Every structure is written in structure tokens, then in C-alpha cells.
């Protein structure tokens with residue numbers, strides 16, 4: 001599988017201290033081969049590995065990351081980026097919002113229409129209307145009725161009418177009269193891209209001006225999926241792609257190629273024949289799936305979190321505004337615990353370094369501190385001065401510590417906050433340096 005191949009590719013890097021031109025080239029050759037094997041077209045795969053190479057060579061290898069882990073991270077981020085960055089929704093602003101399905105016969109339009117209707121009804125509290133615009137096969141109309149029944153959504157059809165535009169327009173009028181705020185137009189497809197189908201779908205498109213035109217494609221068809229996506233894109237300016245039949249072992253390569261070739265977002269994926277087998281498309285999850293290395297990736301990400309400058313900056317702001325509370329403190333402790341060394345904590349909590357050294361805090365003490373913070377209410381965490389005698393008692397009871405320990409924690413926290421504030425007055429740059437080391 002692709003994952004195994006990438007795994008092997010990353011193995012090449014193992015044992016090397018840093019990413020160099022030589023070892024990265026070897027790894028990327030493997031990555032490229034793996035992507036091509038997963039139906040990513042060659043040009044895309046090549047562009048992809050070039051970008052990854054640039055990024056990898058420019059990176060400082062983090063202390064806690066091995067080069068192969070860093071490569072996995074770069075590859076994953078880049079895959080995610082290529083498949084569209086953040087997940088994109090669909091436009092439901094119309095009254096009604098018209099959603100037009102397009103795609104070849106057998107791609108999964110009718111099935112997906114039902115899934116989407118179900119999704120919008122149950123997850124978005126919409127009142128959809130399904131419309132049968134396939135005028136060639138009476139069986140297709142029956143199929144939509146079956147689907148509609150399964151999900152409890154009304155189906156609009158007219159077996160006498162042979163013009164899909166007329167049906168679509170009548171359906172929209174019907175929707176307006178009956179309070180349907182979404183209209184899903186299921187259309188006829190053909191076995192291959194041809195003029196009749198393209199003319200028909202663009203006629204419907206022009207007549208009803210849908211809020212959302214979706215191109216449905218079978219992910220199992222691999223490279224053909226990319227070609228079909230391209231052909232439809234020439235005629236129909238669709239808003240998003242639906243990748244169906246991504247259940248089981250279907251390779252995800254089509255997702256990468258389609259996005260990079262037609263530059264349209266993938267919006268949903270179909271993962272089975274049942275009506276609930278629909279998922280919003282998340283590029284990062286797909287990247288995980290393609291890489292099949294979820295654990296490695298999150299491990300790498302965790303390591304990076306510990307160096308998160310953004311977080312440090314946020315804390316800095318809070319200190320300046322006297323808003324640093326126990327929740328922030330807890331977050332710091334937890335980050336450091338992941339890193340495993342108490343000494344590192346000193347670098348991460350601004351100004352706390354010197355104090356902590358004197359306090360000689362060990363791991364057990366940290367457990368107690370965490371327990372005490374967990375026993376505080378959100379308000380107490382935010383505003384530690386509100387913790388009076390009776391609250392102290394409650395906190396000590398809840399955390400299995402003594403009131404004395406609670407007192408000590410509060411005292412230390414107050415001292416620390418003061419210290420941090422002082423330090424900050426002394427210059428932000430120095431602080432940032434401390435937080436990063």
C-alpha cells in the first residue's frame with residue numbers, strides 16, 4: 001500500500017542526523033513513486049516532491065525530532081495544503097438553495113443526493129427536496145424515490161416530462177410553495193463524457209443558476225477520475241467535488257490529483273452505500289489516510305507544539321493584562337510534562353525559572369498541583385484571588401491535599417505572576433528568548 005511504501009521511503013532517512021540534499025533526494029524519489037502508484041499523476045507528484053524538498057532543506061531540525069519524523073510532517077502538511085487547506089462548506093444561503101449534481105453514470109449522484117439530503121436534514125435542520133432530473137431511465141426516478149423514502153425526504157418527479165430544465169424549474173416553484181429551503185437536483189449521467197450530457201447539464205445550470213454545483217466522481221476510477229473532472233470543469237464551472245466510494249481500501253490518490261488539476265475544493269466524501277456513509281472532506285484527515293501514519297504525524301506535531309511561539313505570545317499578553325490564571329498554568333504544566341523534564345518547565349513559564357529551581361519541585365508535587373487546579377471552578381482558575389477560606393477547604397478535599405498545600409500553591413502562584421509581570425516590564429525580547437529555549 002501507499003503507506004507501506006512511504007514508510008519505506010522514510011526509513012531511508014532514519015539514522016541520519018540532518019536533512020541533506022543527498023538523503024532527501026533518495027527519500028523523495030520513493031515518495032514520488034508511492035504517489036504515482038496511488039494514482040497521483042506524474043506531474044503533480046513531481047511538483048509535490050519539489051516543494052517538499054525546498055521546505056525540508058530550509059528547515060531547522062527541531063531538537064526533539066528525527067529527520068524522518070520531520071519529513072513525515074512536511075509531507076503531511078504539504079499533502080493537506082495540496083488537497084485544499086481547510087474544509088469548505090456548501091452555500092446554503094439561497095431561498096431555496098439549489099444544489100445541482102453532475103457526473104458520469106454510476107459515479108454515485110443519486111446515492112449522494114440522498115446522503116446529502118439526509119445530512120442537511122439531520123445536521124443542518126434543513127427541509128430539502130430531492131428532484132429527479134434523469135429523464136432517460138424510469139428506473140433512475142424510482143431509485144431516487146427509494147432513497148428519499150429511506151431518509152424521509154420528499155422527492156419531486158414527473159415521468160411524463162422529457163425536458164430536465166422544465167422539471168427543475170417546476171421543482172423549485174414547488175419548493176418555494178412548500179417551504180423547502182434546499183433543492184437537490186439529481187441529474188442523468190452517461191458512461192463517458194459526451195456532448196449531449198454536457199449540453200443538458202449546462203442547460204439546467206443556466207436555467208436555474210444553482211448556489212452550488214457539485215461534481216460527483218468515483219474515487220475508484222483513479223486517473224480516469226482526474227480526466228473526467230477536467231472535462232466537466234471545461235464546460236461546467238462547478239463549485240466542489242464529491243469523491244465517492246472511498247470506503248475500504250480505495251486509494252486516496254484521486255483526491256490529490258483532482259484538487260491540483262482543476263483547483264476546486266473537495267467538499268464531501270462517500271464511504272459506503274448506506275445513507276449515513278457521508279463525511280465532510282477534511283484535507284488533513286485525507287492526508288493521514290494517504291500516509292497511514294496517524295500516530296507518527298501526531299507525535300511529530302506534539303513535539304512541535306511544545307515550541308509553539310504563538311502560545312507563548314498569548315500567555316505574554318495575558319500576563320500584561322493580569323489575566324494569567326490557573327488554566328494557563330495548567331496548560332504550561334501539561335505541555336512540559338509531555339516533554340518529560342522539569343527543568344524545561346523553567347524555560348517555558350516566563351519568569352518562573354529561578355523560583356522553580358528554589359522550590360525543587362518533583363513529579364509528585366506536580367501531580368498535587370494538577371489535582372488542586374482540577375478541583376477549582378473555572379471562575380476560581382480565572383481569578384485566584386477569589387479563593388477564600390471555605391473555597392480552599394473545598395479544593396483541598398476535592399484534590400486529596402491539605403489546606404496548607406493549597407495555601408502554598410496560591411502563594412507561589414501569586415509570587416510567580418508578580419515575577420512574570422516584572423520580567424515583562426524588563427523587555428519582551430528577552431522573555432521570548434527564555435520561552436523558546
Ligand code: GDP
Nearest residue numbers: 105106107108109110111244245270271272273
Ligand atoms: P449515479 O448513476 O451517478 O446516480 O450513481 P448511483 O448513485 O446509482 O450509484 C452507483 C452505484 O454505486 C450504486 O450501486 C451505489 O450503491 C454505489 N455507491 C454510490 N456511492 C457509494 C459509496 O460511497 N461507496 C460504495 N461502496 N458504493 C457507492
Ligand code: MG
Nearest residue numbers: 109110134140
Ligand atoms: Mg442516478
